[in-house]
């Protein structure tokens with residue numbers, strides 16, 4: 600088969616698989632036929648939790664059966680907004696009364712570990728969380744381990760790695776459509792290398808199909824490097840992947856702000872949103888962007904039904920991949936283990952920079968290492984002075 604034919608064959612096979620209800624459609628064919636809906640609990644129903652609730656409410660095969668929300672006034676309004684009567688202050692009170700099929704833990708990060716573990720131990724089929732999942736590596740380990748031991752699907756959350764177009768680009772790289780991998784770069788790895796940087800690390804690992812094996816990093820400014828939070832820390836450096844691939848790390852935008860992975864003849868650029876693909880060169884010898892021809896995503900209509908923005912499609916995809924993993928055991932598009940790897944890489948970068956750019960190997964031996972996200976992520980809006988009003992929580996006013 601010629602190269603061009605091989606390429607169009609693979610692209611055609613992928614869209615045919617999506618149309619026929621293959622991996623790409625994430626259960627679209629079976630959802631309408633399903634009689635029993637997945638019973639979902641939302642744990643932590645602030646700004647982000649409400650996005651999840653909007654999606655779960657709009658899906659045909661899920662039903663929100665319970666909410667745990669710490670803030671009394673918000674609990675009441677979100678209950679009314681989503682038509683949920685089983686309302687609880689925290690996860691333990693909820694699990695005493697209801698064991699859902701799926702639990703979405705979207706509390707501030709500080710409370711995620713206890714909630715994920717409580718859900719897994721109570722016997723849910725799947726639990727999801729969001730970013731960052733923890734500050735301490737051993738906490739992230741415990742979350743992953745309990746879910747593995749209890750055979751509970753442990754999903755990540757609203758991360759761009761779950762964009763169908765990112766998954767499709769990764770599939771093409773994996774199947775060799777663009778040739779052999781030759782290099783990678785991370786751009787704009789700074790500001791919050793854990794809280795936001797986990798987006799980069801999750802996409803990099805997916806597109807290269809490899810783990811970060813070694814990190815060499817330089818960190819600035821010195822006052823940010825001395826802190827135990829990721830606030831304001833800019834990391835420049837280099838990753839060596841388990842495949843031997845080298846990855847340059849730029850702390851500030853170049854102006855790209857995402858992840859580049861290039862092959863013998865193509866460049867896949869994830870710069871937030873659908874990756875752009877460059878293949879061949881133009882008359883000046885510069886890289887030429889081609890039409891990526893991404894296949895349609897079977898769940899796109901949920902965006903409008905849930906009242907979300909088109910760019911929020913990765914939350915829908917992340918949730919569909921979670922449901923599909925629970926239903927069929929398929930691979931998650933973003934998992935709790937992915938979030939753990941991202942935290943580990945961020946911690947390794949800070950460590951390497953603090954130790955005078957010493958090469959640091961992963962997995963890290965010291966699992967007691969910690970990197971906190973900024974306070975809003977760690978303890979939430981109510982504690983840090985960005986309180987969500989009852990009016991907004993009721994869905995009547997967008998901030």
Ligand SMILES: NC(=O)c1ccc[n+]([C@@H]2O[C@H](COP(=O)([O-])OP(=O)(O)OC[C@H]3O[C@@H](n4cnc5c(N)ncnc54)[C@H](O)[C@@H]3O)[C@@H](O)[C@H]2O)c1
Pocket residue numbers: 642643644645646647648667668669670673688689690705706707708710729730731756757758794975976977978979980981987
């Ligand atoms: N993936 C993304 O794009 C993205 C975007 C924003 C936030 N986040 C993450 O989502 C998490 C929540 O952020 P947010 O913007 O929704 O914050 P928020 O402050 O708006 O909401 C958090 C909610 O959790 C509730 N809560 C706190 N402790 C609780 C507990 N123990 N049990 C039950 N409920 C509890 C609070 O009352 C609040 O309503 C953070 O970890 C943040 O980093 C991710």
